[in-house]
Amino acid sequence: MAEDKRYDIVIVGAGPGGLCAGLYAARANRKVVALEKYLPGGQIAITGEVEDYLGFEHIEGAELGMKFTNHAKKFGLEIEMEEVLEVYCDGEDRVAKCASGNIYRGKAIILSTGGSPVKLNVPGEKELSGKGVSYCAICDGAFFKDQVIAVIGGGDAAVEEGTFLTKYGSKVYIIHRRDKLRAQKIIQQRAFDNKKIEFIWDSVVETINGETRVANLTLNNVKTGNKSNLDVGAVFIFVGFKPNTWMIKEDIRLDSGGYIVTNDHMETSIKGIYACGDVRSQLVRQVTNAVGDGTTAAVAAEKYLEQLEDKHAHRI
Ligand code: NAP
Numbered sequence: 001m002a003e004d005k006r007y008d009i010v011i012v013g014a015g016p017g018g019l020c021a022g023l024y025a026a027r028a029n030r031k032v033v034a035l036e037k038y039l040p041g042g043q044i045a046i047t048g049e050v051e052d053y054l055g056f057e058h059i060e061g062a063e064l065g066m067k068f069t070n071h072a073k074k075f076g077l078e079i080e081m082e083e084v085l086e087v088y089c090d091g092e093d094r095v096a097k098c099a100s101g102n103i104y105r106g107k108a109i110i111l112s113t114g115g116s117p118v119k120l121n122v123p124g125e126k127e128l129s130g131k132g133v134s135y136c137a138i139c140d141g142a143f144f145k146d147q148v149i150a151v152i153g154g155g156d157a158a159v160e161e162g163t164f165l166t167k168y169g170s171k172v173y174i175i176h177r178r179d180k181l182r183a184q185k186i187i188q189q190r191a192f193d194n195k196k197i198e199f200i201w202d203s204v205v206e207t208i209n210g211e212t213r214v215a216n217l218t219l220n221n222v223k224t225g226n227k228s229n230l231d232v233g234a235v236f237i238f239v240g241f242k243p244n245t246w247m248i249k250e251d252i253r254l255d256s257g258g259y260i261v262t263n264d265h266m267e268t269s270i271k272g273i274y275a276c277g278d279v280r281s282q283l284v285r286q287v288t289n290a291v292g293d294g295t296t297a298a299v300a301a302e303k304y305l306e307q308l309e310d311k312h313a314h315r316i
Helices: 016-027 042-046 061-074 137-144 156-165 185-193 287-315
Strands: 004-006 009-012 032-036 078-081 084-090 093-098 103-106 108-111 115-117 148-152 171-175 197-200 203-209 216-221 227-231 234-237 241-243 273-275
Touching: 009 016, 009 093, 009 103, 009 287, 016 032, 016 042, 016 061, 016 108, 016 287, 032 103, 042 061, 061 078, 093 108, 108 287, 137 156, 137 234, 148 156, 156 171, 156 185, 156 234, 171 203, 185 197, 273 287
Parallel strands: 004 103, 009 032, 009 108, 032 078, 108 273, 148 171, 148 234, 171 197
Antiparallel strands: 084 093, 093 103, 115 241, 203 216, 216 227
16 A cells, blocks of 8 residues: 655665765764665666776776665665656655655655666667667677677767677677767777777768667768668667656756756755756766765755754744
8 A cells, every 4th residue: 555654855766876865864863765766876787887986996887886775775774666756845845756656755855866868769769679779788788799789879878888898799889970979088098999899980870770680770971971781789879868857846947958957055946855966967977976966965955954943943
């Protein structure tokens, strides 16, 4: 039976930002829960290798995600497997309503909902999704051992995950719509040095072709207009993230890209609602700043709760 549960602080999403917020809120002796629909750890849990988180020269993403989770739980963060469908205000309560029917109420909510992969929206993408079209190298890479793999995009995710996929593929094509990568220089250099990687520049995918599985891609060179076919066993698409804000039923302020705008306390345009990590409007989206955001959000939420409690104490 559905329950109406009360906490001090409710965190939506258990990625690095949400888990770190949970750790700090729990250490402040607050009753705090993080609601997560998949595995705790967020994007990091499905990232191959992490080597830019201070203190860890090299660690598997899944292992780092597990360390974050265990650390936060050790201090008292509760984690519930729940899919949040709605976030809204009910008087002073900040409420998360879940697909299970359960309702989680707090005096503050911290949104750490990250993003979802952007789709290419080309013919064949949807039809062949799970049949050679993938958005997650660590989840699906091993299925394509010794096959030719295509990766679409030129950002950190495409170039880093393309390099990771050379563990499995006989060859990896990274197909980018321009002739310059957006990825960090160190990530670029590693891919340039990798003999299994070949770049296809200035090209976009027009269609993903195959009957029951991906067989080839039709490419269009945007400079010359030349069309060509490339035989591949799989195509991994990393063309960016779109922030997950659809569950927010209040009129919250977003930037032009749809990311949640906060002040430097991670406070959104709605009192008692905070945001941290990839869903927040900011220059950089890294684990390092997500945990910083989470720390600030938890401390700011704690101060907000104290103010509410003072207000009520003075009324009595
Ligand atoms: P991103 O930085 O937004 O890059 C998306 C890439 O896809 C760009 O190269 C873009 O081309 C290309 N693209 C976009 N739409 C396209 C389309 N319709 N067709 C073809 N190509 C298209 O996204 P991301 O790589 O997923 O990274 C998201 C965030 O996570 C970034 O802030 C990134 O720094 C961070 N991240 C960091 C790491 C790390 O530090 N190790 C790893 C993964 C992600 P243009 O360049 O022409 O725009």
